[in-house]
Amino acid sequence: MSAALFGYLPDGQPVHRITLSGHGLTATILDYGAIVQDLRLQGHQPALVLGFHQLDDYLQHSPYFGAIAGRCANRIRDGLVQLDGQRFELDRNFLGKHCLHGGSAGMGKRLWRLDDTTTTAVTLTISLADGDMGFPGNLTARVTYQLMPGGTLDIVMEATTDQLTLCNLAHHSYFNLDGSSSILDHRLQVLAQHYNPVDGELIPTGEIRPVADSQMDLRQQQALVETGDEGRTAGRRLLDHNFCLSRQRAALRHVATLASPLSGVSMRLHTTEPGLQIYTGGKINCPVPGLDGMVMGANSGIAMEPQTWPDGIHQPQFPQATLQPGEQYLQHTQYIFDKEQP
Numbered sequence: 001m002s003a004a005l006f007g008y009l010p011d012g013q014p015v016h017r018i019t020l021s022g023h024g025l026t027a028t029i030l031d032y033g034a035i036v037q038d039l040r041l042q043g044h045q046p047a048l049v050l051g052f053h054q055l056d057d058y059l060q061h062s063p064y065f066g067a068i069a070g071r072c073a074n075r076i077r078d079g080l081v082q083l084d085g086q087r088f089e090l091d092r093n094f095l096g097k098h099c100l101h102g103g104s105a106g107m108g109k110r111l112w113r114l115d116d117t118t119t120t121a122v123t124l125t126i127s128l129a130d131g132d133m134g135f136p137g138n139l140t141a142r143v144t145y146q147l148m149p150g151g152t153l154d155i156v157m158e159a160t161t162d163q164l165t166l167c168n169l170a171h172h173s174y175f176n177l178d179g180s181s182s183i184l185d186h187r188l189q190v191l192a193q194h195y196n197p198v199d200g201e202l203i204p205t206g207e208i209r210p211v212a213d214s215q216m217d218l219r220q221q222q223a224l225v226e227t228g229d230e231g232r233t234a235g236r237r238l239l240d241h242n243f244c245l246s247r248q249r250a251a252l253r254h255v256a257t258l259a260s261p262l263s264g265v266s267m268r269l270h271t272t273e274p275g276l277q278i279y280t281g282g283k284i285n286c287p288v289p290g291l292d293g294m295v296m297g298a299n300s301g302i303a304m305e306p307q308t309w310p311d312g313i314h315q316p317q318f319p320q321a322t323l324q325p326g327e328q329y330l331q332h333t334q335y336i337f338d339k340e341q342p
Contacts, residue, residue: 003117006030006037007055013111015055022120024151025337032058033108034124034143036066036173038291041151041337044265046179047291048337050284050301061286064172064303067108068157069101071128071139072321073170074242074277074310076100077203081313083136083164083322090134095201101172103133107141108172121146130163137163139323151337159329167329168308168321174281174301175335178263179292182299183280189221189257190276192243196309196318202240206315216241221257224280224302238299239278242310246274248319252332256304264340271333273306274319306333 006017015032028038035058039048050065052058058065076099079092091103101108112124123144130138141159148154157169176183195216196204211217215237224237245255249272256276259266269276281303286296294300312318323329 003114006032009055009111010059015111016114018114018117018122020120020122020145020147022147023149025147025153027145027147027153029122029124029145031112031114031124033067033110034112034126035108036145036153036171039153039173041265041339044263044339046176046263047294048175048177048265048267050174050176050294050296051291052288053291057288061288063284064101064108066173068141068143068169069172069305070107070141070167070169071102071133071135071159072099072166072168073101073172073305073307074168075203077311077314079134081166083166086136088134088136098201098203099133102135106133115142120148135165137161137165139165139167141169148334153335153337155333155335157329157331157333159323160327161323162325164325165323166313166321167323169329169331170277170305170307171333172303172305174284174303175258175267176301177258177260177265177267179294180262181295181297183302184225184299185223185260185262186302187221187223187259187261188218188237188278188302190218190243190278191255192219192245192276194244196242196244198241204242204309204311204315204318206317208244208317211243216243221259237280238282239280240282241278242307243276243278244274244309245271245276248274249331250274252334255306258302258304266338268336268338269304269306269334270336271306271331273308273331273333275307275309277303277305277307277310279303279305306331
């Protein structure tokens with residue numbers, strides 16, 4: 001493990017970058033946003049994730065690249081919640097009317113405390129006050145990134161509260177397994193029977209719809225670009241949807257695979273979470289280059305975010321993201337990388 005100064009926040013606080021290495025992976029983690037700033041696989045030159053070389057670019061241009069989104073990831077309709085008969089107005093940072101990823105200063109845009117490091121692991125902690133971004137309860141969250149055998153990036157997220165609140169954390173890296181300008185030639189498998197349709201503002205409608213006989217059926221590995229006769233592009237799977245893996249948290253299990261035919265790199269995703277948000281990056285439009293000078297435009301990366309189903313507070317038929325005093329939020333997720341040998 002090594003740590004280095006990465007830059008300074010506008011208020012003068014320093015941001016550090018921690019480098020982990022082992023088991024075929026090298027990862028750099030920031031104590032700002034608990035961001036995975038860079039991730040490399042031995043024998044494969046390009047970065048596996050989208051990111052920046054400069055802190056200012058994260059502050060000005062990042063759509064949550066590599067961050068931990070929370071205290072409540074995804075969207076909350078109208079920025080309003082009711083808990084124990086009390087109404088709470090949240091920060092409305094999406095379209096001026098909904099709450100996204102815990103608000104404009106959620107934990108993905110805050111400085112975390114560096115708690116523990118080894119050559120292959122780092123633990124970061126953050127405390128959010130009662131009323132922060134409108135949410136009730138003093139919430140303490142902790143994330144541990146660890147490199148493990150078999151090319152595994154292991155992520156454990158924990159949280160506790162002193163008051164009934166919402167807690168739904170999500171790791172928000174955008175993956176690109178071949179370093180090309182688009183991930184639409186990647187192949188994706190999601191082992192889900194159902195998904196949550198959304199309205200025009202990306203808020204779940206409440207329906208739990210079967211994936212069968214639709215573009216959302218990814219139970220068999222599929223290209224993100226569909227081709228028609230003679231190789232013509234027939235359509236794109238432009239996704240920003242939750243796939244319903246289960247009704248509650250489960251034992252760690254395989255839920256999705258992403259693969260690049262161009263590079264031979266694949267990524268298996270294991271998680272305990274009941275949902276998996278897939279976002280194919282259709283709105284990425286960064287005016288500055290990323291890692292290794294990469295131009296990051298639409299569909300240059302894909303986010304695969306294990307979490308609780310979004311906006312469950314307004315959909316009682318969904319798994320809920322509430323956290324009570326005395327309970328522990330616990331998510332375990334693994335991204336497992338491999339490269340075909342020529």
